[in-house]
Amino acid sequence: MKEKTFVREMDGYTVYRMDEIVCLDDYLKDCVDVPKFEALCRSCPNYGQRWSCPPFAFDPMEIWQKYSRLHLVTHIFEPGIGQTVQGMLEAHRIEKEKMLELLMEMEAEQAGSMALWAGTCDLCPACAKAEGKPCRMPDKMRHSIEALGGDVGKTAELYFGYPILWIEGDKVPAYMTLMGGILYNE
Ligand code: SF4
Numbered sequence: 001m002k003e004k005t006f007v008r009e010m011d012g013y014t015v016y017r018m019d020e021i022v023c024l025d026d027y028l029k030d031c032v033d034v035p036k037f038e039a040l041c042r043s044c045p046n047y048g049q050r051w052s053c054p055p056f057a058f059d060p061m062e063i064w065q066k067y068s069r070l071h072l073v074t075h076i077f078e079p080g081i082g083q084t085v086q087g088m089l090e091a092h093r094i095e096k097e098k099m100l101e102l103l104m105e106m107e108a109e110q111a112g113s114m115a116l117w118a119g120t121c122d123l124c125p126a127c128a129k130a131e132g133k134p135c136r137m138p139d140k141m142r143h144s145i146e147a148l149g150g151d152v153g154k155t156a157e158l159y160f161g162y163p164i165l166w167i168e169g170d171k172v173p174a175y176m177t178l179m180g181g182i183l184y185n186e
Helices: 024-031 034-041 060-064 085-109 152-160
Strands: 005-010 013-023 069-079 114-116 176-184
Touching: 013 024, 013 085, 013 152, 024 069, 024 152, 069 085, 069 152, 085 114, 085 176, 152 176
Parallel strands: none
Antiparallel strands: 005 013, 013 069, 069 176, 114 176
C-alpha cells in the first residue's frame, strides 16, 4: 500500500491523500480500454444523460493522446466509530465537491493541463443533456478518468494498493475512494 498523508478530520470520517505521477504511455497500456468501459457505462443511469459521460461525439483517445503525464490524486476517507451508511454517502458528496475544487486549483496552477474529475459532472441539478440542450458550463465541466475509458479499480490497486470498496447493504466499508487526475505535458 502506498503511504497516505492526513488531509483533514471531519465529523464522522477522516480524509487521507495519495499522489502518483505516471507516464501516459504506460497508463494507456495498463489501464485504459475505451470500448470496454464505454460498454460498461451503458448500464449506468448517467449514460447519454450527462455531457461529461459517454457516449461522446469524439474519441476519448484524442484527449489522452494530447498529454504525456497523468498526475493521479486519490483521496481515501475512513469512517469513524459509529459511522453509518448514510453518513458515508454524505461524506462522499462533500468530499467529491472538495476534490473538484482541489483538481481545478491544480489545473489552474499548471498551464496547458486538464483536470479529470472524480466521477460525473453534477454542477447543475439536472444536466442539460437530458433535455437535449448544450452544456451550460462547457468551460467548467471536465470528464472523469472512467468516462474516458480509464479503469479506476485497476488504477487504485496498481498505483496505490487500495482496492475500490463500496457500501454493501447496511455495511459501512473500511474506506471509500475518490480518484481524479491532472493530464499535462512535461
Ligand atoms: S455543467 Fe451542467 S450541463 Fe454541463 S455536463 Fe455538467 S451538469 Fe451537464
